[in-house]
Amino acid sequence: MFLAFTGTVHSAIAQGVIWSIMTLGVYITFRILDFADLTVDSSFTTGAAVSAMLVAHGGWNPFLALFGALAAGMVCGFITGFLNTKMKIPGILAGILTMTALYSINIRIMGDSSMVPLNGVDTADVLVREVIPGISAANCQLLIGGVVTAIVIAFLYWFFGTELGCAIRATGNNPYMVRSLGVHTDNTTMVALVLSNGLVALSGGIFAQMQGSASVDMGTGTIVIGLASVIIGEVVLGRHVGFLPRLLCMVLGSVIYRIVIAVVLFLGLKSTDMKLITAIIVAIALFLPTGKRKVQAWNDRRKAMRQPVLVPDRAVEDSIDGSDKDPDEANQKE
C-alpha cells in the first residue's frame, strides 16, 4: 500500500515537471501579459499531435519532433495574437476562437483521426532508456522533463531581462506607458502569445511521447490546470520574490498540483472528478487576494471599535501602524 503510494507520487512528480513547461507558458500570458489566453486548451493538443505524427509517421527523431511541436504552438499563439491585436477581438474571445478552430485542425494533423498511438515507436523515452538501461519510467520522464524545463527557465530568465522582454512585461503592466515610450503594444502582445503557446505545445509534445499517444481531447482543461499551478506556485513562495525564484515556483506549483491530484485519486475519487476539483481550487485561489483584503478590513474595523477613546498615545501608535499598511495594500491591488 505504502509502496504503491510512493510510486504514484513519484510519477506525479515526473508528470508535474513535464506539465510545468505548460505552466510557464500560462504564466507568461496570465501574469506577465495579463491576458487570460484560452488558446492553450488546444495548442497543448496541437503540440501533442504534431510531435506524435512526426515521430510515428514522419520518421523524425523524437527530440527534433519537439521543435516541430514548439513551432506549431507558436503559430497557434500568432493566430490568437492576430485576432486580438489586428482584428481587435477581445482577448478571451480571441483565445476561444483559436481554440475552437484548432479542434478541427488537430484532427486533420492527426490524419483525420482523434487519436495517434505511439506503441512500438521510438519516442524520446525509448531513446533515453537505450542510453541508460534500467532507468525507471518515472525517472526517465523526470530526466527528459527536467532537462527541457531547465533550458526553458534559463531562456525565459534571459529573455525577460532583454529590452524586448522588459517591453513585454511593461505591456502587461501599463500599456499606455509602453506606447508613450515608443513600443508597439500589438507586437509585444503577439510575441508573448507566440512564446507562451510555443511552450504549451512543447509541453504537450513531450507529454504525448511519454504517455505513448496523442488524442484530440488531451488538452481540455489545460488553462485551468495551468492557472491552478501558477497560483499554487505563487502561494508557496509568495509573489514578492525575484524573477528566477518565481519561475521555479511555477515548476513547484505544477508538481504540487499533480501530487494533490494523485493523492485525491488515491483516496478513491474518480479521475473524471478532477476537473471539478481543479476548478474549485482555481476559484478559491483567485478569490484569496480579495478575501484576504476583506478579512483585513474587517479586522481593522474591529480593532478601531475596540480602541479606547481616551488614550491618545495608543491612538497615535495605531494610526501610524495603519498608515504603514496602506501603501503596501494599494500596491498589491495593482
Next chain:
Amino acid sequence: MLRLQKVCKTFNKNTVNEKKALIDLSLHLKPGDFVTVIGGNGAGKSTLLNLIAGVYPCDGGSIWLDGNDITRLPEYKRAQYLGRVFQDPMRGTAGDMNIEENLAMAYRRGKPRTLRWGVTKEERALYREKLSVLGLGLEDRMTSKVGLLSGGQRQALTLLMATLQKPKVLLLDEHTAALDPKTAETVLTQTDLIIRREHLTAMMVTHNMSHALQFGNRLIMMHNGQILFDIGGEEKKKLSVEDLLARFRDVQGTTLDNDRMLLS
C-alpha cells in the same frame, strides 16, 4: 517646430452624444516655446495634447513637426519625438517594475527593442546621477518597485523619464493636479528647471492661474474646442490672475464655481 493646421476632433460622431472637442484649431510652436494651456473643464485641452501625441487620429487638418507631416503616424511612432507626463501618476510608469527598469525603457524611447540587456551597467550610473538631481533620494532605491513610490515621486520619475531622451516637444497634462500643494510645487519647479536646462519646447496644461502666469513664455486659453487667446512675451508678463479671471468670466458667464480652478 510644431504646427497644427485646422485640426478638428469630434467624439461619437453622428450619435446623440456627438461632441466637437476641437474645432479647426491652428497653433504654431517655435523652438524653445514653453506654453501654458488653461481653459475650463471640457475645453479640449487634453484632446489637443492627445491629438498631438497620436492617441487618437484627427478628423481633419494636419500636424507637422519639424517640417514633417506626422498626422498619420501612430502613437508609438510619434513617441520618439514626444515626452509625456499624464495627470494620473499611475499612467506614466510601470508599477510592477523597478525604478531602473522604468528609466531604461524611457531611455530607449523611439528605438527598436532588441535582445540586448534591458538595463546595462553604464546606464545605471547615468540614472543614479539623474535621479540624485531630483533630490528625492530615489538614487538609493533604484531596484525598488515603482508601485511603492508616492504619487509625487512617481510624477517626478515620469518627468525624468519623459526627458531622458531629449523630446522635440514635452507634453504635460495637468501633471501636478493629483499631488498635494507642496509636492506639486516641487514637481513644477523640477519641470521648469529641466525645460530651461535642456531648452525644451513644452506645453503644460494647468488649472492653476498663477502657475500658468508664473511659468512659460506663452499662454493660451481654450474654450469649446478653440483657442480664445494666445499671449506671449512681454504681454504675458504683464498679465495678472485678475485679468485672466476676467477673461474667463467674459466667455463663461458667471459659471466659475463649476470649475476646478485654483485661485491661489
